[in-house]
Amino acid sequence: SAARDRYIKKTKTVCTYCGVGCSFDVWTDERHILKVEPGLGHANGISTCVKGKFGWDYVNSGDRLTTPLIREGDRFREASWDEALDLVARRLSEIRAKDGPDALAFIASSKATNEEAFLVQKFARQVIGTNNVDNCSRYCQSPATAGLIRTVGIGGDSGTIRDIEQASMVITIGSNAAESHPVLATRVKRAQKLGRTKLVVFDIREHELARRSDLFLRPRPGTDFVWLSAVSRFIVEQGLHDRAFVEARVNGLDEYLESISGYTLAYAEQETGIPAATLEAFARDLAAQEGVCILWAMGVTQQCGGSDTSAAISNLLLLTGNYGRTGTGAYPLRGHNNVQGASDMGAMPDQVSGYQRVGDPLTVQRHEREWGVTLRPERGLDNTQMIDAAIEGRLKALWLTGEEMSLTDANANHLERGYEALEFFVVQDLYFTNTARYADVVLPASPSLEKEGTFTSTERRIQRLYQVMEPLRGTRPDWQIYSAVARRLGFDWSYAHPAEIMDEIARLTPFYAGVNYARLEGYETLCWPVAEDGTDTPLLYRDRFHFPDGKAVLYPATYKPRQNAPDAEFDLHLNSGRMLEHFHEGNMTFRVHGIAEKAPDTFVELSPELAAERAVQSGQWVRLISPHGAVRLRALVTGRVSGNEVYVPMNARRAEDAVNRLTGSGGDSITNTPAYKDTSVRMEVLNDV
Ligand code: SF4
Numbered sequence: 001s002a003a004r005d006r007y008i009k010k011t012k013t014v015c016t017y018c019g020v021g022c023s024f025d026v027w028t029d030e031r032h033i034l035k036v037e038p039g040l041g042h043a044n045g046i047s048t049c050v051k052g053k054f055g056w057d058y059v060n061s062g063d064r065l066t067t068p069l070i071r072e073g074d075r076f077r078e079a080s081w082d083e084a085l086d087l088v089a090r091r092l093s094e095i096r097a098k099d100g101p102d103a104l105a106f107i108a109s110s111k112a113t114n115e116e117a118f119l120v121q122k123f124a125r126q127v128i129g130t131n132n133v134d135n136c137s138r139y140c141q142s143p144a145t146a147g148l149i150r151t152v153g154i155g156g157d158s159g160t161i162r163d164i165e166q167a168s169m170v171i172t173i174g175s176n177a178a179e180s181h182p183v184l185a186t187r188v189k190r191a192q193k194l195g196r197t198k199l200v201v202f203d204i205r206e207h208e209l210a211r212r213s214d215l216f217l218r219p220r221p222g223t224d225f226v227w228l229s230a231v232s233r234f235i236v237e238q239g240l241h242d243r244a245f246v247e248a249r250v251n252g253l254d255e256y257l258e259s260i261s262g263y264t265l266a267y268a269e270q271e272t273g274i275p276a277a278t279l280e281a282f283a284r285d286l287a288a289q290e291g292v293c294i295l296w297a298m299g300v301t302q303q304c305g306g307s308d309t310s311a312a313i314s315n316l317l318l319l320t321g322n323y324g325r326t327g328t329g330a331y332p333l334r335g336h337n338n339v340q341g342a343s344d345m346g347a348m349p350d351q352v353s354g355y356q357r358v359g360d361p362l363t364v365q366r367h368e369r370e371w372g373v374t375l376r377p378e379r380g381l382d383n384t385q386m387i388d389a390a391i392e393g394r395l396k397a398l399w400l401t402g403e404e405m406s407l408t409d410a411n412a413n414h415l416e417r418g419y420e421a422l423e424f425f426v427v428q429d430l431y432f433t434n435t436a437r438y439a440d441v442v443l444p445a446s447p448s449l450e451k452e453g454t455f456t457s458t459e460r461r462i463q464r465l466y467q468v469m470e471p472l473r474g475t476r477p478d479w480q481i482y483s484a485v486a487r488r489l490g491f492d493w494s495y496a497h498p499a500e501i502m503d504e505i506a507r508l509t510p511f512y513a514g515v516n517y518a519r520l521e522g523y524e525t526l527c528w529p530v531a532e533d534g535t536d537t538p539l540l541y542r543d544r545f546h547f548p549d550g551k552a553v554l555y556p557a558t559y560k561p562r563q564n565a566p567d568a569e570f571d572l573h574l575n576s577g578r579m580l581e582h583f584h585e586g587n588m589t590f591r592v593h594g595i596a597e598k599a600p601d602t603f604v605e606l607s608p609e610l611a612a613e614r615a616v617q618s619g620q621w622v623r624l625i626s627p628h629g630a631v632r633l634r635a636l637v638t639g640r641v642s643g644n645e646v647y648v649p650m651n652a653r654r655a656e657d658a659v660n661r662l663t664g665s666g667g668d669s670i671t672n673t674p675a676y677k678d679t680s681v682r683m684e685v686l687n688d689v
Helices: 002-007 050-054 081-099 114-128 142-151 182-193 208-212 224-237 243-249 253-259 265-272 276-287 306-319 339-344 361-371 383-391 412-421 478-488 498-508 593-598 608-614
Strands: 008-014 023-029 032-038 069-072 075-078 104-107 169-173 198-202 215-217 292-296 329-332 397-401 424-429 441-444 453-456 461-465 572-577 604-606 621-626 629-637 645-649 679-685
Touching (some): 032 050, 069 081, 081 104, 081 397, 081 424, 081 441, 104 114, 104 383, 114 453, 114 478, 114 498, 142 329, 169 276, 182 198, 198 208, 215 276, 265 276, 306 329, 361 498, 383 412, 453 498, 572 621, 604 608, 604 621, 608 629
Parallel strands (some): 169 292, 198 215, 292 329, 424 441, 572 645, 604 629
Antiparallel strands (some): 023 032, 069 075, 069 441, 453 461, 572 679, 621 679
């Protein structure tokens, strides 16, 4: 009826789950979500995945926090916003006065908007005066960014998601894209089905894309650097590289070749277990392709040498001339909806927005003019270092936004010791999370459907989201919370709307120079870098790489073998990752009824051979034990894993059984990203439950 239609509203939003960046029209009646339709989005077109289509009920979960909480001894009591914000401002200022600005640290959320991530780092740098600020890309994608910055100069996907369909060969390495980035994987599957694209998968697990691939190769865990370097060396040795491209556009060939001189195909076979003849055939095929895209994710980055392997991927693309054209290039697949944006916005300890170094004189000058304070030139603490500093007593206060660190960080038991050592801990989230149990103040935030802002997807695409519904009573959008505390500490930012924050971002960030809300109206999007006149850059490196002379660099990286290979005591290799139905730790998706029913809990995948050897059947309880902790899980016997390989999804109903009780703190030497995938465990079969 006409009366009813008056209340039904259609609003454009952007998916709040993975980094593909699908966009939707959401039909609502007040807070009731009637339907979610794929919009005219660049990434998805008419397709979507189960999370984007059905995964929104978490906004109306009865578990939403609706009032700030303040700790009193072992309990929490409800407080007004004014009381909670006054307390946060007072404690932050007392700790700064007593222990200096570097005793405080801030973590931005990769689920929140660009504008909010920008304000977290602005708060740290302008209001407090510290570079101790980071975001969760530290746990996933920082090594990919580091590898690309060393070789081509920009830490982002080379082209758009649609461009991948134009490649004659798509290679995925350590990426379960069909479950982690479903809509992007659909495009790859379609291109392959139409006969346009050959799909090659390197992975230790036989996931869906592996089963569909034209060639599936299973290197030993953590050895991708070796086959990449051996294939690169073979291609040059046989004269199959793109000589003209390398001569015209790339520096450092000699030094690079020297660095990979020992990487013969025979050595690669010995180290990775892939036959030399198979690698040779693959190398010849790759070198003959029109266009190659390489997609990679956590199987590469969450290793001791994640940055070096990411550089090795880029080196192979450079040698074969696979940059600067549609259907070529490097595609690190970003996990969270806005993990690209949180890094773009400078929620990092050494860079402000747009990857500008904190010590760079021009950057300092620009920020001085805009913010009226001088940036500190030295690097601050990253996420991993923050926890160590808390345990050592150097870090006293932490303000964490929208992240369930207790489940997603490596070495959860160590992490919780860090929380306990803090003098003051603020957790800002939708729910009373496992991490919130350790907080002194818990602030109830609003999810994406309840606010305006922008997200930047894996393809560097900036998109607007509109407010679908009012913030749930008692909650506030993150940008308003930071603004309210900044005001209490003497900095009146006075933003009336997130559009004004974006205008400031544009003034401070050359990559975002031409970004404003008017240019992002509705389904309009921009891929950064965006020039002041609004011209954007869907495809990078057409004419030049992002270095002063415009040339890329073949980077002489080094192999960092894994440190925790299985031994007599811990005899199984543990792998972890996502599953289609759940997002990360599952805090949102476990609160979506249909999803929780379909995938009620986590499990451990065992190979048929291991299950037979240990006499375990699907459904039986087992305990996995590592040097760092133990968890109890149900077994699932499946051919996806082989031999002594076990796999546990990262979502968990019970924090005490989260896979990251098992992982350790050691990691990539360049970025401090934990080597989640370098973990060995032993298994006990539990017959008594
Ligand atoms: Fe959302 Fe990613 Fe699914 Fe698209 S593919 S609907 S962005 S979770």
